[in-house]
Amino acid sequence: MNVLIKRMPHLKQNQISLSDSFLSQVANPRRTILKVGAWKKEVEVIFDSDLSNDTICLSTKLELPFILPDSISFEMKIHDGEINLGPVIAFVAFKSMNGMKKKLLPKYEAYFQNYQEIKGLIFICAANSFSTKTKTVKGYYYSPAPLTKSPWHYGVFPYPGAIYRRKTIPRRISRHISRTIGDRMFNTELFNKWDLWQTLSPYPELREHLPHTIKVETSGDLEKVLDTFDKVYLKRVNGLRGEGLLRGRKIKEGYRFMNRFNKIVHVKSKEGLSDFIHNTLSGQQYIAQQAVPLTYNERKVDFRVIMQKDYSKQWNCSAIIARLGRKGGIATNFTSSGYVLPGEKALCEIFNLTEEEASLKVQNISDICKKACEMIDKSLGHYGDVGIDVIIDPQQKVWILEINKFHMHSLPLHLKNDSRDLFYKVVTTPFYYAKALADF
Numbered sequence: 001m002n003v004l005i006k007r008m009p010h011l012k013q014n015q016i017s018l019s020d021s022f023l024s025q026v027a028n029p030r031r032t033i034l035k036v037g038a039w040k041k042e043v044e045v046i047f048d049s050d051l052s053n054d055t056i057c058l059s060t061k062l063e064l065p066f067i068l069p070d071s072i073s074f075e076m077k078i079h080d081g082e083i084n085l086g087p088v089i090a091f092v093a094f095k096s097m098n099g100m101k102k103k104l105l106p107k108y109e110a111y112f113q114n115y116q117e118i119k120g121l122i123f124i125c126a127a128n129s130f131s132t133k134t135k136t137v138k139g140y141y142y143s144p145a146p147l148t149k150s151p152w153h154y155g156v157f158p159y160p161g162a163i164y165r166r167k168t169i170p171r172r173i174s175r176h177i178s179r180t181i182g183d184r185m186f187n188t189e190l191f192n193k194w195d196l197w198q199t200l201s202p203y204p205e206l207r208e209h210l211p212h213t214i215k216v217e218t219s220g221d222l223e224k225v226l227d228t229f230d231k232v233y234l235k236r237v238n239g240l241r242g243e244g245l246l247r248g249r250k251i252k253e254g255y256r257f258m259n260r261f262n263k264i265v266h267v268k269s270k271e272g273l274s275d276f277i278h279n280t281l282s283g284q285q286y287i288a289q290q291a292v293p294l295t296y297n298e299r300k301v302d303f304r305v306i307m308q309k310d311y312s313k314q315w316n317c318s319a320i321i322a323r324l325g326r327k328g329g330i331a332t333n334f335t336s337s338g339y340v341l342p343g344e345k346a347l348c349e350i351f352n353l354t355e356e357e358a359s360l361k362v363q364n365i366s367d368i369c370k371k372a373c374e375m376i377d378k379s380l381g382h383y384g385d386v387g388i389d390v391i392i393d394p395q396q397k398v399w400i401l402e403i404n405k406f407h408m409h410s411l412p413l414h415l416k417n418d419s420r421d422l423f424y425k426v427v428t429t430p431f432y433y434a435k436a437l438a439d440f
Helices: 020-025 102-112 171-181 193-200 219-228 272-280 343-351 355-379 419-437
Strands: 002-008 015-019 032-036 039-048 055-059 074-079 082-086 088-094 121-131 136-142 152-158 162-165 213-216 232-236 246-251 254-259 264-267 286-290 299-309 315-324 339-342 385-392 398-404
Touching (some): 088 102, 102 136, 102 419, 121 171, 264 272, 299 343, 299 419, 315 355, 343 355
Parallel strands (some): 088 162
Antiparallel strands (some): 136 152, 213 286, 232 246, 246 254, 254 264
């Protein structure tokens, strides 16, 4: 049932009013709980035969530490006599309130493309918007508006029924939120490349899809992996977007390393590896990972698999996009003289597959990635929207390289055809999951 909120001065302080058609659903009208997000209050219900079913009236004297907009439609659920208005969803899109400028909000309107299906109070906020003292959040709620008006309205809101996190929330605040709303915040814990290896590698069905990986702590570690594999990638444990990436291999004269800018470093002896670690790795934590080859027309290729939960609360593959780097490069940074292709099209081109064969391979990739997502949910935190980097080797075996918690939502827009519909799917799907988490 969708309802609008009205504030009425004739009602007493803790009274609310409903159509008398709801009389049978409220077991004890004088001791009913009104719930909005994580906020609860005991109220008395007055039934009014003249009130329409799509309206709930609250007393103007009812003290609220937040606003309840009368311009948006809430869903109302009555269960065990408790009246729940929602969904109330927080979208943590900014790192700081200082950076949460109203002029920046229009770029997020695509995320609310399907608002009429979600409804309720959805607001954008920052990681430091949460007040643990008042259990409120500052931000901008979305209300569909005529073209001449802005859909964004500033306010203070209750702790929500679900939180979709795209920025890191301070741990102290994050813990307080979880104690208050339960396990209803997703994309919770950040994990690094080494955490991922340690989480997935114990499972044989996933271990076979992981490149051999070690943490580089001594020159002996690096020497051993370089002696074992033809090529090795050195990656920063906490690196983003290929920063610090190196490709290494053993050669007759020692060892050869190349960075993503094609700068080459030669190490002439095993003893020189210690100096290399000290000087080049610059005190950063690194992993060394078996290089899995996939090159097409002299370009390195990997696939971004976008895995998301929807209203079913189950992991599904929203998109697979191939990324092809610049010619001769060691990475798949397509923004630097590279390009992207739809996953199935790339599989057909690179491996000469039929459409049916490519569809089966897509299902294979999705199944493996779904298993990986289930494992990170089990061991690392609560997730609902991730981007997984995989490589398909020349024998068409799937290898998982990395899982990105705050992945690049705009990636589909770099596709040539029909990219906007796929982009809308990627940015709106997590809100269906948030709605389900909020019990709506």
